[in-house]
Amino acid sequence: METRHFETASAHSGVAVNKVLRNTYILLAMTLTFAAAMAGIAMTFNLPHPGLIITLVGFYGLMFLIHKNANSAAAIPLVFAFTGFLGYTLGPILSAYLGAGMGDVVLTAFGGTALVFFGLSAYVLMTGKDMSFMGGMMQAGFWVILAMFIANLFLNIPALSMALSAVFILFSSGAILMQTSAIIHGGERNYVMATVTLFVSIYNIFLSLLSLLGMSND
Secondary structure, X not given: OHHHHHHHHHHHHHHXXXXXXXXXXXXXXXXXXXXXXXXXXXXXXXXXXXXXXXXXXXXXXXXXXXXXXXXXXXXXHHHHHHHHHHHHHHHHHHHHHHHOOOHHHHHHHHHHHHHHHHHHHHHHHHHOOOOHHHHHHHHHHHHHHHHHHHHHHHHOXXXXXXXXXXXXXXXXXXXXHHHHHHHHOOOOOOHHHHHHHHHHHHHHHHHHHHHHHHHHHO
């Protein structure tokens, strides 16, 4: 009886994990498409970039609302508002790159981002490794990024900007590994929060690659 109960519990756990994984990837695909559409609209109408302050307020404000409403019906609309806003912020940046004749840089950054995401996701899904051991390194990485970001605001040194972009890529790659691992090991049951984490990681990798390639092209 105990063996049968354990097998039944394991089966239910496996179904729950698969459901979270499936819903996460479906919502991620939808939000990426929506963000791309918002970026396209911003480019088409030549809309201005909202600026650093508004971007940070919008980013953290919407993130806070998503966390507060992660288990309510308001979560999905908030996720689309959040990802749509980030998509809009990309529009003017992409317009600047395309206007400077760096369309190849944009395509390379897009391809590189896709390769990193699918490669890291496939690695965790195929090996089933538990990446929770990276938690301490990720916390340390966050404070390193924050210190570098503040320093770069005042110093504006190209080498520091490149280093910051490289660290962002490593940090975001770690976030993808940890989040995917958390889903398949049952540590993440909320597909809304999983989607947001993966979306932000993809967004940061794309922006960081765009910056690195753009500076290298210059």
